[in-house]
Amino acid sequence: MKIAIIGATGHAGSFILQEAVNRGIEVTAIVRHPEKLATGIPYLQKDLFDLTTEDLQKFDVVVDAFNAPQGKEELHQTSIDHLLSILAPTTTRLLVVGGASSLFIDEEKTQRMIDGVPTDAPFYPTAHNMYLALLELKKDTxxxxxYLSPAAFFNPDGQRTGTYQLNDDRLIKNAAGKSEISMADYAIALLDEIENQQHVKEHISVVSR
Known part of the structure; x- marks a missing residue:
């Protein structure tokens, strides 16, 4: 299996890259700054918006771990649009590192987490644009x-326990009553989904046990 990771030097992307390497998967990092990578990691030095169908069609899976910079949060939408466009003629699968804001918070699925976030909250632009990107993704045929959403607290410093709970597109809590997942355990869940292919064209979520 050949996979590519966009944003492989970012917080989530670096954990996903390491998990793939640990599993012996043939992985390529798609990055703008390859000097941030560990020695020996194959890479394609290119901006996401410069990627073409030819660049990606050789991969079985592309992981989108792109994180838009502050002030340009709308790039979460335009980046998804671009990836869908260039992947459309291929059989390459797309795994998106999503956000928790798009998850439903009630059993009836009438209210999403983003609905209760004040528009003046510092993280609102990112949360809102990631939610809109998901809506675009769902329209694609x-x-x-x-689309794999982490729990509300996506912990870069959390322990790698090797366990997790998958759920549908609703926000759930762990045994301690917290909505939390370490980036290391998130990476495990994402690579498991890549290998098992159990949730194609679905929005799912993951939380710690």
Whole structure:
């Protein structure tokens, strides 16, 4: 299996890259600054918006771990649009590192987490644009995508326990009553989904046990 990771030097992307390497998967990092990578990691030095169908069609899976910079949060939407466009003629699968804001917070699925976030909250632009990107993803009929939302607290410093709970597109809590997942355990869940292919064209979520 050949996978590519966009944003492989970012917080989530670096954990996903390491998990793939640990599993012996043939992985390529798609980055603008390859000097941030560990020695020996194959890479394609290119901006996401410069990627072409030819660049990506050789991969079985592309992981989108792109994180838009502050002040340009709308790039979460335009980046998804671009990836869907260039992947449409291929059989390459798209795995998106999503946000928790798009998750439903009630059993009836009438209210999402983003609905209760004040528009003046510092993280609102990112949360809102990631939610809108998901809506665009759901409209697509050509690409085999999976959108994996982390729990509300996506902990970069959390322990790698090797366990997790998958759920649908509702926000759930762990045994301690917290909505939390370490980036290391998130990476495990994402690579498991890549290998098992159980949630194609679905929005799912993951939380610690």
């Amino acid at each position: 050509k690409v085999n995508w999976t």
